[in-house]
Amino acid sequence: MESDGQTPPEASGTQLHDSDFLVLVTRKLGQVQRWLELSQQQFTLIELNGLDLLVQEKEALVEEVRRLDSLIERWGQEHRRSPTQEERRALRELQNTLDALQESENAFMQRLQTEKQQVSRELGQLQTQTRYLQPKPSRVGQLLGLRRKSTY
Numbered sequence: 001m002e003s004d005g006q007t008p009p010e011a012s013g014t015q016l017h018d019s020d021f022l023v024l025v026t027r028k029l030g031q032v033q034r035w036l037e038l039s040q041q042q043f044t045l046i047e048l049n050g051l052d053l054l055v056q057e058k059e060a061l062v063e064e065v066r067r068l069d070s071l072i073e074r075w076g077q078e079h080r081r082s083p084t085q086e087e088r089r090a091l092r093e094l095q096n097t098l099d100a101l102q103e104s105e106n107a108f109m110q111r112l113q114t115e116k117q118q119v120s121r122e123l124g125q126l127q128t129q130t131r132y133l134q135p136k137p138s139r140v141g142q143l144l145g146l147r148r149k150s151t152y
Contacts, residue, residue, distance in 0.1 A: 016075045022087050024075060028068040029094045035061045036097055039104040043111070 038058050045051045083091060 016071070016078050018079055018081070021072070021075050021079065021083070022090060024068055024072050025087060025090045025094060028065060028072065029090060029097060031061050031065050031068065032094060032097045032101060035065070036101045036104060039101055039108065042108055 035058060038054050038061070042051060042054055045054060
Protein backbone atom coordinates (compact mmCIF):
# COMPACT_ATOMS: atom_id res chain seq x y z
CA MET A 1 0.00 0.00 0.00
CA GLU A 2 1.17 3.55 -0.61
CA SER A 3 2.67 5.44 2.27
CA ASP A 4 -0.16 7.95 2.78
CA GLY A 5 -2.43 5.21 4.16
CA GLN A 6 -5.49 6.63 2.40
CA THR A 7 -5.01 5.97 -1.29
CA PRO A 8 -6.26 2.52 -2.28
CA PRO A 9 -4.04 0.56 -4.64
CA GLU A 10 -5.05 0.24 -8.25
CA ALA A 11 -6.52 -3.05 -9.38
CA SER A 12 -3.60 -3.77 -11.65
CA GLY A 13 -0.17 -4.56 -10.32
CA THR A 14 -0.19 -3.38 -6.73
CA GLN A 15 -0.37 -6.03 -4.06
CA LEU A 16 -3.09 -5.60 -1.46
CA HIS A 17 -1.88 -5.71 2.12
CA ASP A 18 -3.76 -6.96 5.15
CA SER A 19 -4.34 -3.42 6.40
CA ASP A 20 -5.81 -2.24 3.08
CA PHE A 21 -9.28 -3.62 3.78
CA LEU A 22 -10.17 -0.89 6.27
CA VAL A 23 -8.84 1.79 3.92
CA LEU A 24 -10.90 0.41 1.03
CA VAL A 25 -14.07 0.10 3.09
CA THR A 26 -13.61 3.57 4.56
CA ARG A 27 -13.03 5.05 1.13
CA LYS A 28 -16.10 3.28 -0.25
CA LEU A 29 -18.10 4.55 2.74
CA GLY A 30 -17.04 8.12 1.92
CA GLN A 31 -18.07 7.70 -1.70
CA VAL A 32 -21.43 6.19 -0.76
CA GLN A 33 -22.05 8.98 1.77
CA ARG A 34 -21.41 11.57 -0.94
CA TRP A 35 -23.75 9.63 -3.25
CA LEU A 36 -26.41 9.72 -0.53
CA GLU A 37 -25.96 13.50 -0.19
CA LEU A 38 -26.46 13.91 -3.94
CA SER A 39 -29.46 11.60 -3.83
CA GLN A 40 -31.05 13.78 -1.20
CA GLN A 41 -30.13 17.00 -3.03
CA GLN A 42 -31.99 15.92 -6.14
CA PHE A 43 -35.27 16.49 -4.28
CA THR A 44 -34.50 20.20 -4.01
CA LEU A 45 -33.32 20.80 -7.55
CA ILE A 46 -35.80 22.47 -9.82
CA GLU A 47 -33.51 23.40 -12.70
CA LEU A 48 -32.83 20.63 -15.16
CA ASN A 49 -29.26 21.87 -15.65
CA GLY A 50 -28.57 21.42 -11.95
CA LEU A 51 -30.06 17.96 -12.06
CA ASP A 52 -27.91 17.06 -15.06
CA LEU A 53 -24.75 18.06 -13.21
CA LEU A 54 -25.86 16.11 -10.17
CA VAL A 55 -26.50 13.00 -12.27
CA GLN A 56 -23.04 13.32 -13.84
CA GLU A 57 -21.44 13.52 -10.40
CA LYS A 58 -23.48 10.52 -9.24
CA GLU A 59 -22.32 8.53 -12.28
CA ALA A 60 -18.69 9.30 -11.42
CA LEU A 61 -19.31 8.14 -7.85
CA VAL A 62 -20.93 4.93 -9.08
CA GLU A 63 -17.82 4.18 -11.16
CA GLU A 64 -15.56 4.82 -8.17
CA VAL A 65 -17.70 2.60 -5.94
CA ARG A 66 -17.54 -0.18 -8.55
CA ARG A 67 -13.75 0.14 -8.70
CA LEU A 68 -13.56 -0.04 -4.90
CA ASP A 69 -15.89 -3.07 -4.91
CA SER A 70 -13.53 -4.91 -7.23
CA LEU A 71 -10.55 -4.03 -5.01
CA ILE A 72 -12.43 -5.17 -1.91
CA GLU A 73 -13.35 -8.41 -3.66
CA ARG A 74 -9.72 -8.92 -4.70
CA TRP A 75 -8.59 -8.23 -1.14
CA GLY A 76 -11.03 -10.88 0.10
CA GLN A 77 -9.58 -13.42 -2.31
CA GLU A 78 -6.02 -12.65 -1.23
CA HIS A 79 -6.62 -12.41 2.52
CA ARG A 80 -8.73 -15.02 4.22
CA ARG A 81 -9.33 -13.66 7.70
CA SER A 82 -12.15 -12.35 9.83
CA PRO A 83 -12.60 -8.58 9.90
CA THR A 84 -11.33 -6.69 12.93
CA GLN A 85 -13.72 -4.88 15.23
CA GLU A 86 -12.91 -1.56 13.54
CA GLU A 87 -13.49 -3.11 10.10
CA ARG A 88 -16.81 -4.60 11.23
CA ARG A 89 -17.87 -1.19 12.53
CA ALA A 90 -16.97 0.41 9.17
CA LEU A 91 -18.85 -2.36 7.31
CA ARG A 92 -21.97 -1.79 9.44
CA GLU A 93 -21.81 1.94 8.80
CA LEU A 94 -21.36 1.26 5.10
CA GLN A 95 -24.39 -1.06 5.06
CA ASN A 96 -26.52 1.51 6.93
CA THR A 97 -25.48 4.19 4.44
CA LEU A 98 -26.25 1.89 1.49
CA ASP A 99 -29.69 1.19 2.97
CA ALA A 100 -30.35 4.94 3.37
CA LEU A 101 -29.16 5.52 -0.19
CA GLN A 102 -31.53 2.85 -1.50
CA GLU A 103 -34.46 4.45 0.35
CA SER A 104 -33.56 7.89 -0.98
CA GLU A 105 -33.25 6.68 -4.57
CA ASN A 106 -36.54 4.76 -4.33
CA ALA A 107 -38.29 7.83 -2.91
CA PHE A 108 -36.93 10.00 -5.70
CA MET A 109 -38.03 7.51 -8.37
CA GLN A 110 -41.50 7.44 -6.79
CA ARG A 111 -41.59 11.23 -6.85
CA LEU A 112 -40.60 11.28 -10.52
CA GLN A 113 -43.28 8.72 -11.32
CA THR A 114 -45.90 10.75 -9.47
CA GLU A 115 -44.88 13.95 -11.27
CA LYS A 116 -44.91 12.14 -14.62
CA GLN A 117 -48.44 10.90 -13.96
CA GLN A 118 -49.52 14.40 -12.92
CA VAL A 119 -48.10 15.93 -16.11
CA SER A 120 -49.85 13.24 -18.18
CA ARG A 121 -53.18 14.03 -16.47
CA GLU A 122 -52.70 17.76 -17.06
CA LEU A 123 -51.89 17.17 -20.73
CA GLY A 124 -55.01 15.02 -21.07
CA GLN A 125 -57.11 17.76 -19.50
CA LEU A 126 -55.62 20.36 -21.85
CA GLN A 127 -56.35 18.15 -24.86
CA THR A 128 -59.94 17.72 -23.70
CA GLN A 129 -60.34 21.46 -23.16
CA THR A 130 -58.94 22.22 -26.60
CA ARG A 131 -61.37 19.81 -28.23
CA TYR A 132 -64.30 21.54 -26.52
CA LEU A 133 -63.07 24.96 -27.58
CA GLN A 134 -62.69 24.05 -31.24
CA PRO A 135 -65.85 24.67 -33.23
CA LYS A 136 -67.40 21.65 -34.85
CA PRO A 137 -67.02 21.56 -38.64
CA SER A 138 -70.79 21.88 -39.20
CA ARG A 139 -70.90 24.88 -36.91
CA VAL A 140 -68.14 26.71 -38.76
CA GLY A 141 -70.38 27.38 -41.74
CA GLN A 142 -73.23 28.53 -39.50
CA LEU A 143 -70.89 30.86 -37.64
CA LEU A 144 -69.73 32.31 -40.96
CA GLY A 145 -73.29 32.63 -42.25
CA LEU A 146 -72.97 29.81 -44.76
CA ARG A 147 -75.52 27.09 -45.21
CA ARG A 148 -74.87 23.47 -45.84
CA LYS A 149 -75.91 22.22 -49.21
CA SER A 150 -78.38 19.48 -49.13
CA THR A 151 -77.01 16.15 -50.24
CA TYR A 152 -80.25 14.39 -51.28
